Amino acid sequence: MTKPGLDAAELGAYFALMDVSSLLQHAIEQQLRSAGELTNVQFKILMRLLEASDGQLRMTDLADSLVVSRSGLTYQAGLLEKAGLITRTPSPDDERSTTLGLTAAGRERIAAVLPGHVDVVRQLLLDPLTRDDLGALADLLTRVRDHMRAAPPRSAAQRARKRADS
Amino acid sequence: MTKPGLDAAELGAYFALMDVSSLLQHAIEQQLRSAGELTNVQFKILMRLLEASDGQLRMTDLADSLVVSRSGLTYQAGLLEKAGLITRTPSPDDERSTTLGLTAAGRERIAAVLPGHVDVVRQLLLDPLTRDDLGALADLLTRVRDHMRAAPPRSAAQRARKRADS
DNA sequence: TATTGTTATACTCTATAACTATA
DNA sequence: TATAGTTATAGAGTATAACAATA
Numbered sequence A, B: 001m002t003k004p005g006l007d008a009a010e011l012g013a014y015f016a017l018m019d020v021s022s023l024l025q026h027a028i029e030q031q032l033r034s035a036g037e038l039t040n041v042q043f044k045i046l047m048r049l050l051e052a053s054d055g056q057l058r059m060t061d062l063a064d065s066l067v068v069s070r071s072g073l074t075y076q077a078g079l080l081e082k083a084g085l086i087t088r089t090p091s092p093d094d095e096r097s098t099t100l101g102l103t104a105a106g107r108e109r110i111a112a113v114l115p116g117h118v119d120v121v122r123q124l125l126l127d128p129l130t131r132d133d134l135g136a137l138a139d140l141l142t143r144v145r146d147h148m149r150a151a152p153p154r155s156a157a158q159r160a161r162k163r164a165d166s
Numbered sequence C: 001t002a003t004t005g006t007t008a009t010a011c012t013c014t015a016t017a018a019c020t021a022t023a
Numbered sequence D: 001t002a003t004a005g006t007t008a009t010a011g012a013g014t015a016t017a018a019c020a021a022t023a
Helices: A008-036 A040-051 A059-066 A070-082 A104-126 A131-149 A154-165 B008-036 B040-051 B059-066 B070-082 B104-126 B131-149 B154-165
Strands: A056-058 A086-090 A098-102 B056-058 B086-090 B098-102
Touching: A008 A040, A008 A104, A008 B008, A008 B104, A008 B131, A040 A056, A040 A059, A040 A070, A040 A086, A040 A098, A040 A104, A056 A059, A059 A070, A059 A098, A059 A154, A070 A086, A104 B008, A104 B131, A131 B008, A131 B104, A131 B131, B008 B040, B008 B104, B040 B056, B040 B059, B040 B070, B040 B086, B040 B098, B040 B104, B056 B059, B059 B070, B059 B098, B059 B154, B070 B086
Parallel strands: none
Antiparallel strands: A056 A098, A086 A098, B056 B098, B086 B098
16 A cells, blocks of 8 residues: 555665765755855866866766756856856867866866865765775765666767657 | 875765766656656655654654755645645644645655656666665665764754854 | 744756757 | 757746744
């Protein structure tokens, strides 16, 4: 009678995951806003650029990576460019693509925000975990993420739907 | 030089957590919209009410539990009430409080949406995990959540700030 | 005086669809 | 013909602050 098809362990993992992520997300959002006038999404964009091997990323790849629509990313990238934190230049190999890159100001902004950001992550997420716990958690979640990413990304769904319509 | 204060294991757990939750959240959002005209937040409200021992919850408690502002919850509760899925009645013991309750239609809506919802959670989150993995994940995340919830909730932060201002 | 909930307001973000340009 | 990115549009959701009612 309206019993969910998930048992206690499954439900526990699922709910705990969602609770933890939203609690953490809100705390992060708050810190980023007060420390550096950044949205969580904007911060993630900057971080991905910082991580990228050559410091450059294509729009579509970034959109899929951040689980955002391409138009949404265009909006955010516009804000970041206006703020002088990133650059947008047409890709040399494919003229259709736009390549994002970090500016010096972008790097500085990250440096300004990161310490406080790390503190929040430490206090909320990392503190209650032992070193072993941490490894176990990273392993489990990485496997889940890889599994999830095996499905076609957001940007492909639109193309597929469009094709089916015609 | 601008190195984050987190090592590879910490960063891995943190990023994997955020990636997994946003991937899952987007998939859920999509399913709920197409299956039953519900937002993720609205679905969560209904689920908490279903879970609640007596099927009733106070606004402030629910807001804290869902990590949403009270005004935001008022907005969502208004929509759900207008849709006939929940009831809002003044609490008997404290006239200031509003008690939320599920209607029969609310229960039906949950029943209609839940199977598809469970499928999504299964396919994306649960499938790649063994039974042991699941228990470990639930244990780790539950501990983190309890730790996070030990801090004062959202609704208390406003009161504290207000007091400090005066 | 503190707390509960609502409201008024303003704003941020997001996505869909249409469009341009390049492959 | 398909893909990359932008834009125009429109809507949904959120939070802050002020307010009313109750404790």
